[in-house]
Amino acid sequence: MELTHFEKTGTNEVKLTVTVNAEEFGLAVDAAIREKGKKLTVPGFRKGKAPKALLEKTYGREYFYQDAVNETYGNAYDMAVEKAEIVPVDRAEIELVSCSEEGYSFTATVTVKPEVTVKSYKGLKAEKLVKTVADSEVDAELNRLVERNARIVDVEGRPAQMGDQAEIDYEGFKDGVAFEGGKGEHYPLELGSGQFIPGFEEQVCGHSVGDEFDVNLSFPEDYPAEELKGAPVVFKCKLHSIKFKELPVADDEFAKDVSEFDTIDELKADLKSRMQAKLDAEADNEVEEQLVDAIIANTTVEVPECMYEARIEDMAADFENRLARSGLTLDEYLKYTGGDKEAFLAGFRPQAERQVKIRLALEYIAKAENITMTKEEMDEEFKNLAERYEMKEEQVRKIVPETDLAEDLCVEKAIKFVRENAKITETTGEKKAAKKKSTKAAKEEKADEAAPAEEAPKKKRTTKKKAEAAEEVKTEEAAPDEEAPKKKTTRKKKSDDGIDPAID
Numbered sequence: 001m002e003l004t005h006f007e008k009t010g011t012n013e014v015k016l017t018v019t020v021n022a023e024e025f026g027l028a029v030d031a032a033i034r035e036k037g038k039k040l041t042v043p044g045f046r047k048g049k050a051p052k053a054l055l056e057k058t059y060g061r062e063y064f065y066q067d068a069v070n071e072t073y074g075n076a077y078d079m080a081v082e083k084a085e086i087v088p089v090d091r092a093e094i095e096l097v098s099c100s101e102e103g104y105s106f107t108a109t110v111t112v113k114p115e116v117t118v119k120s121y122k123g124l125k126a127e128k129l130v131k132t133v134a135d136s137e138v139d140a141e142l143n144r145l146v147e148r149n150a151r152i153v154d155v156e157g158r159p160a161q162m163g164d165q166a167e168i169d170y171e172g173f174k175d176g177v178a179f180e181g182g183k184g185e186h187y188p189l190e191l192g193s194g195q196f197i198p199g200f201e202e203q204v205c206g207h208s209v210g211d212e213f214d215v216n217l218s219f220p221e222d223y224p225a226e227e228l229k230g231a232p233v234v235f236k237c238k239l240h241s242i243k244f245k246e247l248p249v250a251d252d253e254f255a256k257d258v259s260e261f262d263t264i265d266e267l268k269a270d271l272k273s274r275m276q277a278k279l280d281a282e283a284d285n286e287v288e289e290q291l292v293d294a295i296i297a298n299t300t301v302e303v304p305e306c307m308y309e310a311r312i313e314d315m316a317a318d319f320e321n322r323l324a325r326s327g328l329t330l331d332e333y334l335k336y337t338g339g340d341k342e343a344f345l346a347g348f349r350p351q352a353e354r355q356v357k358i359r360l361a362l363e364y365i366a367k368a369e370n371i372t373m374t375k376e377e378m379d380e381e382f383k384n385l386a387e388r389y390e391m392k393e394e395q396v397r398k399i400v401p402e403t404d405l406a407e408d409l410c411v412e413k414a415i416k417f418v419r420e421n422a423k424i425t426e427t428t429g430e431k432k433a434a435k436k437k438s439t440k441a442a443k444e445e446k447a448d449e450a451a452p453a454e455e456a457p458k459k460k461r462t463t464k465k466k467a468e469a470a471e472e473v474k475t476e477e478a479a480p481d482e483e484a485p486k487k488k489t490t491r492k493k494k495s496d497d498g499i500d501p502a503i504d
Helices: 022-039 052-059 061-084 135-148 200-204 252-258 264-297 305-325 330-337 341-346 349-368 375-388 393-399 402-420 430-450 462-475
Strands: 002-010 013-021 093-100 103-111 116-118 125-129 151-154 165-174 177-190 212-218 232-246 299-301 423-427
Touching (some): 002 061, 013 022, 013 061, 022 061, 052 061, 061 093, 116 349, 125 264, 200 232, 252 264, 264 299, 264 402, 299 349, 305 330, 330 341, 375 402
Antiparallel strands (some): 002 013, 151 232, 165 232
């Protein structure tokens, strides 16, 4: 096997010409005869039992050329890639040039990793917003902890009121006729949650267990169902049960019940410590984002489209995995969010472009600064992976290629290097925080305006649960899932179908 010609055919494209000599090809043809001969029939012999010489005479040696080519050109291509010192980022287009007893040759046209230049990455400026957890924030977190540990208790001797959890039957009627989607049985409704259309929950209040009553109201003018917009309706209801949340007292006994601490003061101190750690981590992440922005601005690179597409595919696959864990398929998600597959994939584009560019830039920095991984560091990382995923270290080493892992770790070292050499200014950032808060509030207000109108009470809760699950997954950060290690897919080899050499 030999790389006989190397040619740059585009900005990020090369063409390799590879030759496999007569001896290597002959051995491959012999192997193909033996393998394919197991499925061939020759008169006078049982299927697969004819001798090799007779198979050649009956079918002709050329009959086995295509199998021999498909079996060997992958290794020949890998050899050529290594010899040419290129890094393919997509599958190669393979074309057979010639094939005979003297061997064969083929060309491989492939997109390669682009050349990158980062003109400046030392002394970058960033601003770190330093925030301190306020006592009021700790109290609010403690209140949430109290809420999470509340008991649900049956109400006795009083009617329903806001904040209660009522279990009701209901059926809606317009002009005396029941309308679709307006019926539910033993439906758990938190009064005051705003789950049903305005006015419904307020009219449940004041009723006692066993009461049967009417709820009279009108649907909002902007209700999505055309036939119910602004329509006066009557819901016939029955109240089965009333429950309420009984909150525990936030005292030393509570601290012992919900934590490892003996006093409420110790619990609050721990909450404050963890909240402060979270704020500090957020501040560090914001600094890193600023540095990433600066690196990208200083980077010159012409990224092949296939690299963006590959990253989008990976991000979409991670998203689908999160959907699956919420009990949703992508089709269901798109249905509930009113999107389509094309728009869904397009939504990943900006982040994919950013991730690809910063990865290329950090690889450049790692190389420029001679950042490498020692054997001890690699051994420690494999050990950590094994512990994290509860696997044997030998298994992890089989799944995760050491070269790929080393590249990832060098990239992490590179961003650490950039940070260590950056000029970071600390600030309380009150004005900046106020501006950020104002912008966030404006976005939330805009989102509220664009939110769909509430639906009429429904018996079927599956749809609502799935819609909520879709929204939860939608709002998750696009960080990669914490999954068991897996082999990286490579895009450098032949197509799965192999070469079709069309040998005459």
